Amino acid sequence: MLMTRHPIYSLEFFSGIPESILNSIAHESQLRTAIRNQQVITKGSLGDELFFLIRGRLQVVDVTEDGRELCIHIIHEGEYFGELAVIDGGTRSTSVVSIADAELLVLSRATALQLIYSHPILAERLMKKLAFLVRLSSQNRAMLSIQNPFQRICTVLTTLIRTLPSNLKVIELPPQQSLAGMTNCSRETVSRAIGQLLNTGIAEKDRKMLILREPERLQSIVKGKISIE
Amino acid sequence: MLMTRHPIYSLEFFSGIPESILNSIAHESQLRTAIRNQQVITKGSLGDELFFLIRGRLQVVDVTEDGRELCIHIIHEGEYFGELAVIDGGTRSTSVVSIADAELLVLSRATALQLIYSHPILAERLMKKLAFLVRLSSQNRAMLSIQNPFQRICTVLTTLIRTLPSNLKVIELPPQQSLAGMTNCSRETVSRAIGQLLNTGIAEKDRKMLILREPERLQSIVKGKISIE
CATH class of the missing domain: 1.10.10.10 (Winged helix-like DNA-binding domain superfamily/Winged helix DNA-binding domain)
Structure with missing residues (x-):
């Protein structure tokens, strides 16, 4: 019988984390699928899960105050998302929709937080991602404020x-x-x-x-x- | 002689951190002043310091691609800023200008990072702030995309x-x-x-x-x- 290695081992985010720890996270994680055009995260909903995209492509979509949809960016294989609500316990700030059939690895908020705060390298990676997001939206803001x-x-x-x-x-x-x-x-x-x-x-x-x-x-x-x- | 307590002890960010550690940070930190309208941080410059506003009021200002100035938000006493460049080593994403005479406590990037990664509570606070900033700019983006x-x-x-x-x-x-x-x-x-x-x-x-x-x-x-x- 061919055993497929659990997808958690291929995630960049966890590189450097001891295999014994990854094993136990793999046990606590869930694997889920999403079909094309499925809403994976809904803006405004309560969210307590951290997602990793194993396969497929997702689109981050924001809905403006006056109800129009804006595509913010694309999530590629290997990337994670949903970290804002995991960090601060708030509602989802944007929606995420699958562009193609997708496979996801899902961690509960408790598991994710425990993991992040006990491994400084994960805290560092997460902080760098958040810093990147702040920079991205700051560029975005500057762009949107151009009148032409x-x-x-x-x-x-x-x-x-x-x-x-x-x-x-x-x-x-x-x-x-x-x-x-x-x-x-x-x-x-x-x-x-x-x-x-x-x-x-x-x-x-x-x-x-x-x-x-x-x-x-x-x-x-x-x-x-x-x-x- | 009346000894004034070092302002680091009054900063919310450090609450819960042992006094012995705060003592040594106080020694490594610098106190600086800024007069009204002084540029404390310049967008695009290399930055390797984390700032805490001890006294005064500052304005975060972004310059659009086509050269206009946008006020993003106000920094109040007790708040810190400049964390993006400290986290990722990149350039300053926005400018910061003093609205009133200000007193600042400044930590070097090395000191700040060492402190944050060795105290999960500080990593948590910083992550929550970054999450807040991402949410803020996401609201901002939605707002700016309204045509009226x-x-x-x-x-x-x-x-x-x-x-x-x-x-x-x-x-x-x-x-x-x-x-x-x-x-x-x-x-x-x-x-x-x-x-x-x-x-x-x-x-x-x-x-x-x-x-x-x-x-x-x-x-x-x-x-x-x-x-x-």
């Missing part, structure tokens, strides 16, 4: 730039609907902005990828120095 | 409601310039919005205080159910 929608879109695109080994700068384009949600404008505006980047030769399109020909000009748009509207 | 400026202003006002022992709901009004910064609109719009709350009988003004006569109607504006423009 084209400039907001270009600002978000800038955060998605990757440099290939060939030194080429590329952007893997998220779905236009997601970009629209992130930048608080319509899908049409996103489509027009990307069209303008192509028309002006700042970028070229290769399937779902933007190849940046003039990254400096994109930066100038972000800084409000030039306009492409 | 009156609605944004009312949303921020809602977060400032206090209930007096007499059951009266009141709002201590921040300066209009601060409200304008927080809600990303002009001071004139803030002034007009508050004027409308008074004209429609939703609130009454008593010096710097708004007394809410119809808190439910304010909530309805926030939810976009009614408009007062």
